[in-house]
Amino acid sequence: MYNIKSKKAEEFIDNQEILDTIAYAEENKNNETLIDEIITRAGDFKGLSHREAAVLLACELEDQNKRLVILAQEIKKKLYGNRIVMFAPLYLSNYCVNGCVYCPYHHKNTTIKRKQLSQAEIVKEVIALQDMGHKRLALETGEDPVNCPLEYVLESIKTIYSIKHKNGDIRRVNVNIAATTVENYRRLKDAGIGTYILFQETYHKENYEMLHPTGPKHNYAWHTEAMDRAMEGGIDDVGIGVLFGLNTYRYDFVGMLMHAEHLEAAMGVGPHTISVPRICPADDIDTNDFSNAISNEVFEKIVTVLRIAVPYTGMIVSTRESQASRERVLKLGISQISGGSCTSVGGYDHPEPEDENSSQFDVTDTRKLDDIVNWLLEMGHIPSFCTACYREGRTGDRFMQLAKSGQIVNCCQPNAIMTLKEYLEDYASADTKAKGEVMIQRELQSIPDDKVRAIATGHLTQLSAGKRDFRF
Ligand code: SF4
Ligand code: SF4
Numbered sequence: 001m002y003n004i005k006s007k008k009a010e011e012f013i014d015n016q017e018i019l020d021t022i023a024y025a026e027e028n029k030n031n032e033t034l035i036d037e038i039i040t041r042a043g044d045f046k047g048l049s050h051r052e053a054a055v056l057l058a059c060e061l062e063d064q065n066k067r068l069v070i071l072a073q074e075i076k077k078k079l080y081g082n083r084i085v086m087f088a089p090l091y092l093s094n095y096c097v098n099g100c101v102y103c104p105y106h107h108k109n110t111t112i113k114r115k116q117l118s119q120a121e122i123v124k125e126v127i128a129l130q131d132m133g134h135k136r137l138a139l140e141t142g143e144d145p146v147n148c149p150l151e152y153v154l155e156s157i158k159t160i161y162s163i164k165h166k167n168g169d170i171r172r173v174n175v176n177i178a179a180t181t182v183e184n185y186r187r188l189k190d191a192g193i194g195t196y197i198l199f200q201e202t203y204h205k206e207n208y209e210m211l212h213p214t215g216p217k218h219n220y221a222w223h224t225e226a227m228d229r230a231m232e233g234g235i236d237d238v239g240i241g242v243l244f245g246l247n248t249y250r251y252d253f254v255g256m257l258m259h260a261e262h263l264e265a266a267m268g269v270g271p272h273t274i275s276v277p278r279i280c281p282a283d284d285i286d287t288n289d290f291s292n293a294i295s296n297e298v299f300e301k302i303v304t305v306l307r308i309a310v311p312y313t314g315m316i317v318s319t320r321e322s323q324a325s326r327e328r329v330l331k332l333g334i335s336q337i338s339g340g341s342c343t344s345v346g347g348y349d350h351p352e353p354e355d356e357n358s359s360q361f362d363v364t365d366t367r368k369l370d371d372i373v374n375w376l377l378e379m380g381h382i383p384s385f386c387t388a389c390y391r392e393g394r395t396g397d398r399f400m401q402l403a404k405s406g407q408i409v410n411c412c413q414p415n416a417i418m419t420l421k422e423y424l425e426d427y428a429s430a431d432t433k434a435k436g437e438v439m440i441q442r443e444l445q446s447i448p449d450d451k452v453r454a455i456a457t458g459h460l461t462q463l464s465a466g467k468r469d470f471r472f
Contacts, residue, residue, distance in 0.1 A: 004258075004265045009224035012262035013203050018254045025054035025250070035064045042308045045075055050257035053309035057253055057301060065301075069332065072307040076333050079311055081409050083384040083416035084376055085336040086369070087136040087174070088129055089318070091345045092117050092156055094358050096142025098178075098215030100201070102246060102290070104283040105142045105360060107215065112283050113358045115345035116147060119159050126160050128348035130168025132340050132369045133427035135385040135419065137170055138197060140360070143178035143216060150184050153177060157191045167426045167468055172387035174239070178217065179226035185233025194390045195272050196230045197239035198223075202247040203255025211246055227263055227271070236396025237272035238263070239316070244302065245279030245293040253302060260310055269397045273314040273336065276303060276329075280320045282361040300328055307333025312403040319343075319365040323375070326365060330381065340369030370429050377435040382443055384416035385423055388471035410449060411472040414456040417443050418470050421463045 002014035028034050038052045048056070059065055093116035096105040104112050117125060129137065137160065141148050153175070160170050175188060176197040188196065202208050205220045212218045227238045240259055242252040256274065264270040278299060279290050287293055294302075306315060317326055317334045319341040326337060342348050344359035352358060367375070373383045388411060389399055402408040417440050424436040440460070447453040452472065459470040 004262050006262075007225065007228060007266065009221040010205065012266070013205075013224060013255050013258055015205065017258070018203070018251055021051050021054045021254045022250050024051055025058040028055045029058040029060050031055075032061060032064070035059050035061060039064060039067050039071060042071060045078065045311050047311055048309040050254050050261060050309075053257055053305050054250065054254050056308065057250065057305045068301075068304050068308065072304040072332050075307055075311045076331075076335070079403070079406070079409065080314075080335045081382075081413050081416075082380060083382045083386070083412050084330065084334070085136070085314070085384045085386060086134065086373075087138055087336065087338050088132070088134045088341055088369075089140050089176075089338060089343065090125060090129065090137045090160075090348075091140045091343060091358075091360065092122070092153070093141045093144070093148040094345050094360070095144040095147035096215075097144050098142070098217040099213045100215075100217065101211050101213070102201075102243065102279060102285060103360065104285055106284075109284045111357075113352075113356045115358050116152075117156075117346055119155065121346055121349070122156055122159050123163055124349040125346060126163045126170060127165045127168070130163065130165050130170065131427070132348075133373075133385065133423045134340075134369070135170060136172040136174070136194070136387050138174045138176055138338075140176050141178075150177075150180065150187060154187060154191050157188075157193065161192065167422070169469065171469075172390060176239075179223045180229075182229045182233045185230045185235055189234040193235070194387070195237040195239045196227075196235045197241075197273070197275070198226050198230075199241040199243060199275065199277070200224060200252075200256070200259065201243045202252055203242065203259070204247045204251050207247045224259075227259070228267060231263070231267040231269075236269065237390065237399070239273035239275060240271045241275030241277060241316075243277050243279060244299070245287070245290045248292055249294050249298060249302065253305075257306075257309060260313065269400055270310065271313055272395075272399070273316050274306060274310065275316040275318070276306070276334075277318060277320055280361050280364065282359070283357050285361075296325060296328070299325070300332060303329045303332045303334065312400060319363045320361055322364045323367065327379070330379070337372075339365075339372035340367070370427065370432050373423065373428065374432040374435060377432065377439050382413075382416040382420055382439060383423070384412070385419035386412065386415035386471070388415045392471065410452060413443065413447060414452055414472050417447075417456060418459050418463065421460055422468055425463060
């Protein structure tokens with residue numbers, strides 16, 4: 001029985017509610033009056049229920065679909081401005097006891113090279129990432145209590161925050177590790193993590209169990225209830241996502257929104273971010289084995305409707321997507337992207353030899369960070385290396401209140417300008433620097449508040465003089 005506030009996975013992700021929602025959406029996919037009503041109401045930027053969003057996702061009316069795109073773009077512009085937050089994944093260990101059939105780290109894969117970074121190797125990786133210009137990382141590990149215990153992750157976080165190479169500084173460490181206990185989440189919180197990220201992969205319990213045949217991850221309830229435990233452990237910002245292509249996209253789209261609604265209803269705050277990875281090739285993984293893989297068109301529609309349904313949740317796309325694909329979804333609602341990424345263990349410091357593949361998936365957008373910054377500037381986006389909110393205590397419901405009142409943009413824009421300036425001073429190529437300076441001058445003039453503009457201008461002067469790390 002569907003119960004949004006229940007602590008049980010099968011009640012807040014009720015299978016029948018998802019099936020009924022999909023049926024309702026199918027019945028109404030050409031219902032002009034209803035669709036018009038939903039789109040008009042979504043214009044208040046307050047988001048939509050999973051049922052309403054499912055109808056929009058199924059909508060077959062061309063005119064209404066065009067309206068959806070325009071609305072998603074409007075929401076993106078009003079709530080996020082034109083900043084795009086940058087991050088990089090850092091793979092610490094690919095030992096894994098689970099049997100996930102879509103991931104090359106599954107424990108039966110003998111062709112992949114197993115690695116775990118020592119603290120000395122982490123220092124090298126982080127210096128390489130700092131030298132690219134990154135300030136925000138997402139830590140990735142497989143699940144292995146023996147080879148990769150929580151103590152190792154905690155020690156690694158401490159190491160990462162301690163490294164200051166030249167003007168480099170990792171200021172926010174997000175963590176993507178396996179579902180764990182409330183006590184362990186508390187320890188992660190105490191270690192100063194930003195967002196705790198855990199992808200559901202699929203919300204369809206039966207398929208979930210088939211896709212995760214062995215290991216602790218096989219337990220659907222333990223995995224699905226992880227965000228509740230993380231929040232109980234004091235982690236305010238959580239990031240959810242599914243791996244589109246594992247199951248039918250409509251089912252997982254609805255399940256993901258129900259998860260977001262549950263977190264808001266039961267824990268007082270919805271997810272901080274939603275990621276939208278889709279299945280892609282990797283060692284030992286053939287995408288042809290996944291008949292639910294989604295087309296570009298469907299992928300873009302998902303991003304569009306998510307932007308409208310959960311306006312205040314950041315949306316992330318990784319280098320799994322190509323340059324062209326990222327270009328399209330950036331316009332529709334993506335607010336955060338990775339760049340210059342390496343998905344192998346230890347690959348930033350030195351590239352892996354051909355016969356030592358330890359990567360989780362094949363990167364499609366293989367450009368360097370500077371090329372990505374340059375490309376974003378050319379498209380009129382401000383690449384932002386901002387990490388201010390969690391360092392200023394703007395997390396959880398405090399962040400959501402500022403986001404919902406529209407005030408957060410007053411921080412995002414000047415912070416984007418100032419962190420871009422740091423990047424230009426320390427890491428950019430001459431061409432990127434020239435484009436970035438033009439962007440900074442333009443953006444500075446468009447800061448609406450005189451006082452904020454004056455402070456930001458002062459900080460820019462100090463940044464040029466060698467000072468670092470200003471934030472609103
Ligand atoms: S998806 Fe995660 S848990 Fe599953 S095999 Fe890969 S690393 Fe391990
Ligand atoms: S001010 Fe906060 S919400 Fe805005 S970009 Fe920075 S960290 Fe993100």
